Amino acid sequence: MYPHGEIGGAALASAVLRKSTVTGLAIAVAALAAPASAAAQATLAVDEQAPCYREQSTVHLVGGGFTQNGDVVFTRDGSPIGGAITADPSGALFPQLILPGLVSGQKHLTYVATDQTNQALSAQLSLLVTATDVGLRPAGGAPHRLLTIRARGFFGGSTLYAHVVRAGKRPGKARSLRLGRVKGDCKRLEVRKRLFARGTAPGKYRVQFDTFRRFKSKRDVETEFIVTVFRTAGTAGASASQLSPAS
Numbered sequence: 612m613y614p615h616g617e618i619g620g621a622a623l624a625s626a627v628l629r630k631s632t633v634t635g636l637a638i639a640v641a642a643l644a645a646p647a648s649a650a651a652q653a654t655l656a657v658d659e660q661a662p663c664y665r666e667q668s669t670v671h672l673v674g675g676g677f678t679q680n681g682d683v684v685f686t687r688d689g690s691p692i693g694g695a696i697t698a699d700p701s702g703a704l705f706p707q708l709i710l711p712g713l714v715s716g717q718k719h720l721t722y723v724a725t726d727q728t729n730q731a732l733s734a735q736l737s738l739l740v741t742a743t744d745v746g747l748r749p750a751g752g753a754p755h756r757l758l759t760i761r762a763r764g765f766f767g768g769s770t771l772y773a774h775v776v777r778a779g780k781r782p783g784k785a786r787s788l789r790l791g792r793v794k795g796d797c798k799r800l801e802v803r804k805r806l807f808a809r810g811t812a813p814g815k816y817r818v819q820f821d822t823f824r825r826f827k828s829k830r831d832v833e834t835e836f837i838v839t840v841f842r843t844a845g846t847a848g849a850s851a852s853q854l855s856p857a858s
Contacts, residue, residue, distance in 0.1 A: 614691075623642070623806075627645075629675060630689060635640075641730070648822040649825075650742070652676035652732065653674065653675070653676040653677050653724065653726060653732040653733055653734040654673075654674060654675045654676055654734050655672060655673075655674045655724050655734035655735060655736050656672065656673050656674075656736065657670055657671070657672060657673075657736065657738075658670075658671040658672065658673050658705075659671065659766075660740070663739050663741055663795075663796035663797040664710060664738055664740055664741070665710075665740075665741060665742060665743060665745065665764050665766050665832070666710055666711065666712045666713045666740055666741065666742050667709065667710055667711070667712050667766065668709075668710055669707060669708070669710075669747065670707075670708045670709075670710060671705065671707055671740065672704075672705065672706050672707075672708055672722075672736075673703075673704075673705055674682075674698070674703060674704040674706070674724055674734065675701075675704075676701060676702055676732065676734070677698040677702045677703075677704065677724075677726045677732055678698060678726050678728040678729055678732065679698065679699075679700050679701065679702050680697065680698060680699070680700060680703060680810060681697070681698050681702075681727060681728040681729075682695035682696070682697055682726075682727040682728070683695060683696045683697070683698055683704055683724050683725065683726055683727065684696075684724070684725050684832050685706070685722060685723065685750070686722070686723045686725070687706075687711075687720055687721070687726050688721055689719060690807055695727060698725075698726075699745075700733045701858065702719050703722075708722070710738070710740050711740070712742075712746075713740060713741070713742035715742050715743065715744050715746075716741075716744075716763075716785070717740060717741040717797055718739070718740055718763075718764065719737050719738070719740075720737065720739075720740055721735060721736075721737045721738050722735060722736055722737075722738065723735040732791060739796070741763055741764040741797040741798075742763065742764050743763070743764035743765060743832055743833075743834060744762070744763060744764065744834055745760065745761070745762045745791055745795070745820045745834045745836075746760070746762075747759070747760060747836070748761075753809075754807035754808070754809070754811040754838075754840045755805050755807055755808055755809040755811070756805070757803055757804070757805055758775055758803065758804060758805065758806060759788060759801070759802075759803055760773075760800070760801070760802050760803070760804055761799075761800070761801045762790075762793070762796065762799065762800045762801075762820060763797055763799040763800075764797060764798060764832075764833075765798045765800070765820070765821070765822050765832060766798050766822075766832060767822055767831070767832050768793070768821075768822025768823065769792055769793065769822070770789060770790075770791065770792050770793070770822060770824075771790045771791060771792075771793050771800050771806075771808055771821075771822055771826060772787055772789055772790060772818060772820070772822065772823060773787070773788045773790055773818055773819070773820055774786070774787045774788075774816070774818070774819045774820075774821070774835060775787075775788070775806060775807070775816055775818050776816065776819075777814060777815070777816055777817075777818035778814070778815040778816055778817045778837060779814075779815070781843075782817070785826035787824060787825065787826055788806065789824075790802050790804055790820075793822070806838075807838070807840065808820060808845050811840050812840070813840050813841055813842045813852035814839075814840055815837055815838070815839050815840045816837070816839075816840065817835060817836070817837055817838075818835060818836045818837075818838055819833055819834075819835040820833060820834045820835065821833040821834075
């Protein structure tokens with residue numbers, strides 16, 4: 612399930628110089644596999660290893676042992692991605708890989724590089740990729756209900772916050788709640804918290820999850836919901852709809 616990360620021609624690009632591949636990345640767990648066979652001399656590795664990578668981030672790969680100036684084709688879980696990458700005169704290549712988007716959860720993705728001149732030369736690696744998402748349960752009920760909040764993929768900070776602000780042209784000041792520390796390779800959190808008070812006024816509210824103590828309407832890594840608080844016959848209720856399942 613790769614709704615906004617399907618790899619086309621732009622998702623796998625060759626870097627001209629080695630030093631152009633040393634910048635970092637951001638989304639899913641990476642476990643390197645050994646070369647495809649003992650006879651094959653080709654190798655493939657991540658330039659900057661991490662146990663987990665966030666979806667849609669850029670990963671810089673380092674390959675070697677391929678045919679000099681020859682073409683190398685990549686597949687992901689058996690499906691071709693992008694166009695052929697040309698090895699340099701030493702048989703090395705430094706492609707830039709854009710990871711796909713995930714609807715939810717995490718997934719191991721296997722990438723294989725195969726030499727087109729000598730297909731016995733191949734190498735592979737496996738990356739664990741995580742979505743950036745938040746789940747709220749129960750989905751409906753009183754505004755002040757105790758929620759089970761499950762989050763993952765929040766790289767770039769150690770603590771997850773929820774920022775609640777009224778939706779509309781004049782949102783007012785956001786109320787920021789500390790939810791807890793994100794832990795593990797894929798930066799996960801499960802906690803029980805109340806996002807709204809008992810006397811919350813009816814209306815639409817934006818709830819943004821990110822790793823910053825202060826609210827800013829747009830962050831590089833965030834997930835947000837629109838929560839509708841309604842009041843009928845003296846009782847209050849609230850329902851939430853997620854706007855950005857992964858960003």
